[in-house]
Amino acid sequence: MKRAILLLFVIATLLNCKQKTEQSADAAMEPKGADNIAYQWSEMAITATANDTEMFKPRPTITSRFLGLIFVSIFDAWSRYDEKAIPVYLDGVERRPSDEQTLKNKEIAISYAAYRAMNEYYYSDQELFTNFMVELGLDPNNESLDPTTPEGIGNLAAKAVIEARKGDGANQYGEEEGSNGEPYFDYTGYEPVNPVDQNNDPNRWQPKYFSDGKGGKFAPGCLTPFWDKVEPVSLKSGDQFRPGPPPKIGSKQLEEEVKEVIEMQANLTDEQKALVEFMRDGPQSVQQAGHWLKFAQEVSIRDDHTLDEDVKMFFYNQVVAMDAFIASWDSKMYYDFARPFALVHEYYDQQKIKAWGGVGKGMVEMDGNQWRPYSPDTFLCPPFPSYTSGHSTISGGCAEALKLWTGSDEFGSEVELVAGAMTEPDNLGDTVTLKFPTFSKTAEMAGISRVLGGYHIQADNIAGLELGRDVAREAWKFYKKHIGEEEEQM
Numbered sequence: 066m067k068r069a070i071l072l073l074f075v076i077a078t079l080l081n082c083k084q085k086t087e088q089s090a091d092a093a094m095e096p097k098g099a100d101n102i103a104y105q106w107s108e109m110a111i112t113a114t115a116n117d118t119e120m121f122k123p124r125p126t127i128t129s130r131f132l133g134l135i136f137v138s139i140f141d142a143w144s145r146y147d148e149k150a151i152p153v154y155l156d157g158v159e160r161r162p163s164d165e166q167t168l169k170n171k172e173i174a175i176s177y178a179a180y181r182a183m184n185e186y187y188y189s190d191q192e193l194f195t196n197f198m199v200e201l202g203l204d205p206n207n208e209s210l211d212p213t214t215p216e217g218i219g220n221l222a223a224k225a226v227i228e229a230r231k232g233d234g235a236n237q238y239g240e241e242e243g244s245n246g247e248p249y250f251d252y253t254g255y256e257p258v259n260p261v262d263q264n265n266d267p268n269r270w271q272p273k274y275f276s277d278g279k280g281g282k283f284a285p286g287c288l289t290p291f292w293d294k295v296e297p298v299s300l301k302s303g304d305q306f307r308p309g310p311p312p313k314i315g316s317k318q319l320e321e322e323v324k325e326v327i328e329m330q331a332n333l334t335d336e337q338k339a340l341v342e343f344m345r346d347g348p349q350s351v352q353q354a355g356h357w358l359k360f361a362q363e364v365s366i367r368d369d370h371t372l373d374e375d376v377k378m379f380f381y382n383q384v385v386a387m388d389a390f391i392a393s394w395d396s397k398m399y400y401d402f403a404r405p406f407a408l409v410h411e412y413y414d415q416q417k418i419k420a421w422g423g424v425g426k427g428m429v430e431m432d433g434n435q436w437r438p439y440s441p442d443t444f445l446c447p448p449f450p451s452y453t454s455g456h457s458t459i460s461g462g463c464a465e466a467l468k469l470w471t472g473s474d475e476f477g478s479e480v481e482l483v484a485g486a487m488t489e490p491d492n493l494g495d496t497v498t499l500k501f502p503t504f505s506k507t508a509e510m511a512g513i514s515r516v517l518g519g520y521h522i523q524a525d526n527i528a529g530l531e532l533g534r535d536v537a538r539e540a541w542k543f544y545k546k547h548i549g550e551e552e553e554q555m
Contacts, residue, residue, distance in 0.1 A: 095168055098366040102172045102201070103139065103375035106179040107362060109197055110135055113187035114355040120189060123444070125455065126292045126390050127249065129354035130235055131186035133298060133387030134226050135179060140380040140547070142178035142222035146171045146215070147373070149549025153298065154229040155222045158212040170215040171372055176203055177219025185227050234294040241291075255290035258401070267411040268313050269401050270450040276442035285448040292394035298384045299536075299543035303395035306535035308528040311402045311452040314411065322522040323412050326405045329517050330439055331419040331428060335484035335494035337517050341439055342487040343480060343499060344456060344514035353456055354386035357463035360507070363478050364467060381544040382466050389462035389536045393455045393529065402452035405519050406445070409436040424489050438519030441488055446520055453529035454521045457512035461533025462540075464508035469541050474503040508533070 098104065114128050121127075137153050144150035145158055146166045152158075161170070176198065183194050198205040203216075210224070211217030232240055239245065241252035259271035261284040272284040293303050300306075312319035333341075346356050361382045365375050403411075413433025420436045422429040438446050447455070468474045478501040484494030501507040512526040545551045 095371055097369040097371060099362075101365075101370065101372040101375055103143075103175060103372045103379065104362065104365050104370070105197075106139065106175065107358060107375070107379055109179070109183060109194060110187075111351055111355055111358060111362075112193065113183060113190045114351040116190055116193075117187060118350045118352065123350060123352060124249075124288060125352035125354065126289045126295075126394060127235070128352050129383075129387045129390040129459070130237075130295065132354045132358060133383045134230055135182045135186060136380045136383040137298065138178040138182035138223045138226045139175045140376055141226065142174040142215075142219045143171055143373075143376045144547075145218050145222075146174060147549075151547050151549055152222070152225075153547060154225040156225065158218060158221055161213075161218075168372065171376075172201075173203065173215035174219040174222070175372075175376060176201055177207070177216050178222040179219075180205060181220055181223030182226060185223070230296075233296040234291065236291065249289060251287075251290050253291045253294070255287055255398070257287065259407075264407060264411065267407060268403055270403055271407045272448060273406050273446055275445050278443050288447070288449045289394070290398055290449070292391060293398045295391050295394075297388040297391050299540035300388050300392065303391040304399070305539070306392060306532055307396055307399065308453060308532055311400055311522075311524045311528070314408075318524070319408070319522070320412065322524060323405065323408050326516060326519055326522060327409060327413070327418055327420060327436065330421055330519050333421070333428075333439065333517065336497045336499070337514075338439070338484040338488070338494055339482040339497045340499055340510060340514045341518040342485075343482055344511045345440070345487065345518065353459040354383060354390070354463075357386055357459065357467075358383060360463070360476075360478065360504075361467060364471060364476075367477070368471070377544075377548060378467075378470050380547075381470055381540065382463055384544070385462045385466040385533075385537045385540045386459050388540060389459045389533045390455065392532055392536050393453050393458035394449075396453045396528070396532065397450040397455075400452050401450045402525075404446055404451040405522055406436075406438060408522070409519075410434045425491055427492060436519075439488060440518060440520075451521055452525045453532055454512060454515050454525040455529070456515050457508075457521070457526045457529025458533040458536075460508040460511035461530035462537040463533070464504035465534045465537035466540065467504045469537065474505050476501050476504050476507055478507070 110132055117128055141152035141155040144152045145161055180194050180198055184191050195205045207216050208220060209217040210221055236244055236249050236252060239247045239250055243252050244250040257272055258266050258269040261272045264271050274282045274284050277283050297303060361378055416433045417430055418433050419428055420431055421439050479498055481498050483496050485492055508530060512530050515521040516523055516526055
């Protein structure tokens with residue numbers, strides 16, 4: 066009897082060793098960085114975001130939600146093949162046994178989750194995603210919901226996220242009352258206090274005229290003024306970290322910050338112009354959430370990430386971006402604060418100032434009421450209230466997220482640009498190299514670029530950076546809970 070028990074123990078030990086050896090061999094051969102499938106699906110997401118911007122014009126709030134929910138879908142599918150992870154929306158699907166927690170099963174599960182989620186949110190690029198599935202050797206027509214197979218788990222994960230987020234306030238399906246089925250219709254009935262031709266309250270946001278590129282002009286309305294009502298993923302609510310109010314007209318602070326914007330623009334260097342353009346994320350823009358996804362991709366390549374690492378990093382990074390947009394819009398719509406475009410006109414109406422005269426004009430002397438941001442005529446200024454800066458909020462949040470996730474503030478990215486290429490192509494400056502030594506510095510450079518460009522005052526930037534960091538720290542607790550490392554403290 067003892068011999069039989071001993072024999073069974075030896076066999077079990079050998080099988081366990083064999084499984085560990087095979088897993089070690091798989092790990093050694095596992096694709097890393099840009100070669101792992103989680104990274105490759107992030108490339109699909111980046112491409113689709115750029116295409117969405119091209120087709121629908123910039124709508125950074127909406128695309129941040131798409132990206133956030135795509136990476137939640139991927140995470141939820143992957144979680145069923147991880148030892149500890151807890152899905153966000155996927156209920157009733159058991160964790161697969163350890164012998165099924167293979168790289169191949171993870172690749173299949175996250176691919177089906179990504180494919181279904183991207184088809185839902187970036188529906189105009191379905192052919193792109195289908196072709197990629199075929200390249201991976203996967204059947205895009207497999208709609209199995211079998212919770213014991215990676216294909217079924219992937220499909221179920223995307224389905225769970227899509228269903229859970231219907232009615233979340235984004236009005237994606239025109240489901241909110243009074244929308245008449247029109248997607249993203251403003252169901253709050255927001256109307257600016259100041260019409261485009263009359264500034265009734267200079268503390269409040271005013272729409273501005275853009276060129277239509279055909280000799281005419283138009284004044285875009287406020288972009289998604291209901292976004293403060295969208296349900297966050299990791300926060301209790303969009304107003305959880307709402308900052309105090311911006312400075313008002315009559316305060317010394319606002320007077321000095323408006324003056325600072327004018328002086329910064331009048332003395333723009335080539336490096337500063339390049340920074341404004343890079344952070345504005347010009348043609349084929351992926352908006353702020355996508356921009357920080359690209360920075361995260363650089364980290365993946367730099368640190369030779371595995372699929373597991375990229376699934377977790379992209380998930381946390383993009384949940385922070387999505388929730389930071391909601392928090393920023395809460396502040397924007399609550400305070401409805403003016404942009405420098407109108408504030409400069411208010412403060413310097415009858416004064417001569419040195420400023421950028423527009424494409425082909427360079428820096429000239431002008432009446433203060435003619436001042437405009439350093440931006441093309443067809444997109445002069447973001448069409449929504451100013452405080453807090455979205456760039457600052459998302460950059461502060463995503464930089465803090467990458468710092469927390471990697472355990473270091475070190476970044477080391479750089480990019481080479483020709484100053485003026487995106488704004489005044491007939492008046493190009495020098496070729497400059499922008500260096501981003503740390504995540505924190507990158508966020509600060511993103512924030513100050515919006516002041517240099519004339520889109521924000523410093524108050525918008527500073528409050529935005531801190532708001533984003535608050536979001537990232539709160540989302541970190543949510544992230545740690547869902548990777549199974551510690552309980553969420555809410």
